[in-house]
Amino acid sequence: MTGDAKPDTPTAWIAGIDVGGTKTLFCLAGVDGSIRGKRKLDTQLSRDPKSFMEWLFAELGQFCQAHGTKLSKLAGVGIGLPGVMNEQTGILSSAPALDWPAEDIRPWIAHNYEGIVVLDNDVNMAALGEQCKGAAAGCEHFIMITVGTGIGGALYLNGQLYKGVTFSAGEIGYFVIEMDRETLSAGKSGVLERFGALENHASGTGIALQAARCMEDGELCPVLSLQAAGGPVTAKHVFAAAAEGSQLAARVLDRAYHLMAVAIANLTITLNPQLVVLGGGVVEKNAEYAGELAERVSALSPVAVDIRKAALGNEAGATGAVEAIRRALRGSGG
Amino acid sequence: MTGDAKPDTPTAWIAGIDVGGTKTLFCLAGVDGSIRGKRKLDTQLSRDPKSFMEWLFAELGQFCQAHGTKLSKLAGVGIGLPGVMNEQTGILSSAPALDWPAEDIRPWIAHNYEGIVVLDNDVNMAALGEQCKGAAAGCEHFIMITVGTGIGGALYLNGQLYKGVTFSAGEIGYFVIEMDRETLSAGKSGVLERFGALENHASGTGIALQAARCMEDGELCPVLSLQAAGGPVTAKHVFAAAAEGSQLAARVLDRAYHLMAVAIANLTITLNPQLVVLGGGVVEKNAEYAGELAERVSALSPVAVDIRKAALGNEAGATGAVEAIRRALRGSGG
Structure with missing residues (x-):
């Protein structure tokens, strides 16, 4: 610890969430990517992305609280979703488990959380997880x-x-x-x-x-x-x-x-x-x-x-969602 | 024309060469990529990359001369080859038309020309050609x-x-x-x-x-x-x-x-x-x-x-070989 660092100020944390058809895994991690806490819940399936996001962020907020932090203090939230996530339109498609209307879901997230958000397909997130800590560690292709x-x-x-x-x-x-x-x-x-x-x-x-x-x-x-x-x-x-x-x-x-x-x-x-x-x-x-x-x-x-x-089993997606935020913070590509 | 530019000094040219199993096409282009001259010859097939490169650069030298320039004045030479070109080892493989030994071919090029050289597979070069001037103009994927x-x-x-x-x-x-x-x-x-x-x-x-x-x-x-x-x-x-x-x-x-x-x-x-x-x-x-x-x-x-x-027919490969040099000069990826 040197300079302006204040050891008693909690470091900002990152949330990584893997939304599955049946279970949703929440992870909290340090900005170095180390996982500090996990929580698994039954996915509250909803055909309405607005109420789904209200549920997701309410649960995330409680989870943060249980770890002595707040939603508003997070450095970012990465979310893996079971479908094709179009980053340009904000529309999730080919997602039978969620079956949402073809609408931009980002406003429903912004309504609950104003920080950095990365949304991606769950398998993309799992690949990121395996690349940073799993079977593909350090692999370029x-x-x-x-x-x-x-x-x-x-x-x-x-x-x-x-x-x-x-x-x-x-x-x-x-x-x-x-x-x-x-x-x-x-x-x-x-x-x-x-x-x-x-x-x-x-x-x-x-x-x-x-x-x-x-x-x-x-x-x-x-x-x-x-x-x-x-x-x-x-x-x-x-x-x-x-x-x-x-x-x-x-x-x-x-x-x-x-x-x-x-x-x-x-x-x-x-x-x-x-x-x-x-x-x-x-x-x-x-x-x-x-x-x-x-x-x-x-x-x-x-x-x-x-x-x-x-190598990471069910945790690959949430681990990758954390990594996606770390990369967004560094400004490097997905 | 401003500053130090000398209007009477010929601008450096780029050579793009597409080596096929039967014909080899040589192109000379300006650094803006505009084709200034073309020459098509029967490929002098040789199982020996050394004598092949001697032939190729002798022909290129004559072609340059006919256009009032010299091999040594070229800004770079791009060469498309009919096989898998390993950029790390300099070995061309899966190239039945040339059937060369598994050896680094770059020294045989350096023996004839000391400037910037880009070697690649002929289809990769054709894709670059179509991307800069053909059916895929401006396309990213x-x-x-x-x-x-x-x-x-x-x-x-x-x-x-x-x-x-x-x-x-x-x-x-x-x-x-x-x-x-x-x-x-x-x-x-x-x-x-x-x-x-x-x-x-x-x-x-x-x-x-x-x-x-x-x-x-x-x-x-x-x-x-x-x-x-x-x-x-x-x-x-x-x-x-x-x-x-x-x-x-x-x-x-x-x-x-x-x-x-x-x-x-x-x-x-x-x-x-x-x-x-x-x-x-x-x-x-x-x-x-x-x-x-x-x-x-x-x-x-x-x-x-x-x-x-x-869109470019037989000229796609040589056009792409010119473009590969232009990108190398700009320092952007292949």
Whole structure:
């Protein structure tokens, strides 16, 4: 401590918030990025961004208070949102969990908090988190992919997030899979409205859907039926049934792995990154997932790439939201 | 003209060179980028980069002389090369037309010319050319794809070329096509050593190859046979036969278009660019090519993108090589 620094004045803190479809994680951190406190709540889903932001900032205010500070004293608030966040218009789209009208959400934030705010897609925030403290620490060119309920992606190129002209870069859940045309022309596309083609086969929801379809089509699988125990089939059941020898489950997983491997091979050929970081529920809950994909990608792509599991788990998004504010304070790009 | 400027001293010029597998185009331009002279020669193919560079700079020297200047007076020389140019090691790879040893080629250039030199992949140079004076003028985020003997690609993101960690970004000729696995496991991969999977079906060479295969497999096509007139089938023959009603040719082209449309849709989903610029012989010689692809991509991808034919033709590469020097002189990124 030298000069004008006053040791008894609390240093300004940064808030990082990761809004998920079911849970919202709040983090408070020092301006050096060190996490000082965390709080997880059920997301108060609301179709009205105004009341959502009132809830979010009321909770953040209480959280600040519990840590001896105030909302108005924060150096900035980073918020990761589950959708495509257009920084120019302030409109969040492709966000079924929130399903907001196509309106600028920034005024509803400004109504509650007047300081620096960075809004971004949740996977972009998770990529920032992994880049500053996780599996991609110090990496200049990498791709982050999350495989969970859906499939999300973020591109970190030349030392910053790359977002594209309408901020939808990296949304690889919408990848076209090659036989789409045949499937579509046969009148059984099976593409869910909410999901893209790749998601529909290779996300957690997609894996469950494809297995359930096989059974609906009359294919018997006692092992999988036992796992599902009369309830709806989930991805967890499919992974468990495959481990117990179910051929149906193994075939569905083989297809999901293959499509993901083709997608990652082509992303690697396109972007020649140092690294692909895999996160999300399906990756975290299945120890073999990242290794299996690494092997398949290396067999398909002539361009070498390192494939690693994400390191920060559910905290990647909030950690990245803190980092986004640190970068905004430094004036360096996303 | 003010101050120390001497109106009778010739302004320094920039040379831009596009080295192709068959032809090499030399351009001389003012520092404002305006082209002052062009010269096209047969490429003197050489497996020895030393003698190649001696030839290249001897020709450039003569060209300078013919325009009243000297090699030593140039402000810089930009060179586009048909392969992956690693800026860190100085090694050109994946360049079958030149087939050089894996050695640093920069000393062989320095031996002939001591000024500023920028070396890059020919498609990257063409993208720079289209960005400064062509179909992508002023664009900040676009993809350039060339479809000719092979398939090449370049990514222009955030106002500069994006090259990747080992400078192979954009080499989409190597895209994995989804049925590769089945084809490979059936023991008839048909993947040429020099070509990637997408190239093998959708480049000019690939289109000719697929049509020839169908005929070798016993499928008769009098229309295509007449076009080829007993010689080897080329892409030109396939396009002409399709126009005259050949079902075989139409099927081969439909598959080539479909695979390119899937590739471009997925590139668009990945990068969310403003624009895709299509160049190369197959695109230039077939008036319907760019429109056909635009229609198919729009039917496949949820992300809107403009698809345009390249504007500078064979001069894009040399124009971009001039622009690369202009940017180097300004100190801004590639």
